[in-house]
Ligand code: HEM
Ligand SMILES: [Ca+2]
């Protein structure tokens with residue numbers, strides 16, 4: 001029967017009968033959160049990414065430490081950085097009231113990522129559904145498999161390929177940095193000592209760099225926040241790519257898309273010129289990312305509370 005997913009693939013109508021209001025409930029709570037905190041959509045979009053890159057889209061990122069679980073929340077990419085967990089829990093609570101033990105936390109993350117994109121002005125897409133939730137987490141996977149902002153272009157591409165994603169997915173999905181924030185600590189190296197020679201990254205606009213140095217000193221201020229896209233930080237648009245072309249990408253991992261590889265550079269130019277092309281590809285690549293190793297059928301479980309597994313064996 002369809003109730004357990006059909007042979008391991010996802011489809012957008014998965015909850016049409018079991019929880020017809022599921023998508024509406026997620027959307028309403030995301031909209032309410034955005035009204036209170038304009039950064040929240042960015043944080044939700046990133047949670048889905050950090051989930052999918054570690055053991056697949058199985059809500060492993062949401063699990064807290066417990067007797068059996070070493071939480072991914074403590075990993076380098078997530079510590080002092082990943083946020084939105086309380087909101088996911090709020091959505092889960094509302095869905096448990098509406099249809100108990102039916103909608104997975106992994107699907108909530110996928111839906112919230114789509115709704116976050118739409119509410120900030122980006123493209124929409126049908127979200128394939130039917131993921132189930134993991135009974136475990138992987139701290140080492142989170143540390144190793146999620147790209148770091150100082151990784152080389154090649155390392156980042158390799159980490160995407162490991163997930164079945166390609167260069168086009170890498171460039172379009174990086175366009176997520178059209179919204180949201182980064183801490184000083186994630187790009188400081190570029191401002192002062194990019195290659196260990198005491199010089200700033202010369203692929204960073206030097207006027208922009210001098211502005212950034214004021215709030216991101218050589219030492220201290222690690223948690224100070226900066227817009228990833230200074231031009232339109234709360235709008236999902238193609239300004240991120242326009243920034244890269246003018247050497248105003250905030251992270252090294254952003255700017256290398258324009259400076260280190262010919263094919264990637266061409267895509268950056270295309271998306272900077274043509275927002276529609278970016279939107280269309282972004283939607284496709286999000287569906288692809290959302291398909292990374294889902295748990296379906298009888299595998300995994302539908303958690304009642306997203307931050308912990310149902311039973312501790
Ligand atoms: C290509 C490799 C990527 C690297 C190296 C990277 C790295 C980062 C870093 C360092 C931050 C700032 C974290 C902090 O300082 O607190 C960040 C923020 C963010 N990332 Fe990425 N990222 C990448 C790809 C992606 C992808 C594929 C998505 C989504 C599909 C994404 C979505 C976001 C969003 C929305 C934020 C802002 C979050 C917020 O404001 O709470 N990133 N990323
Ligand atoms: Ca995961």
Ligand SMILES: [Ca+2]
Nearest residue numbers: 178229232235
């Ligand atoms: Ca923007």
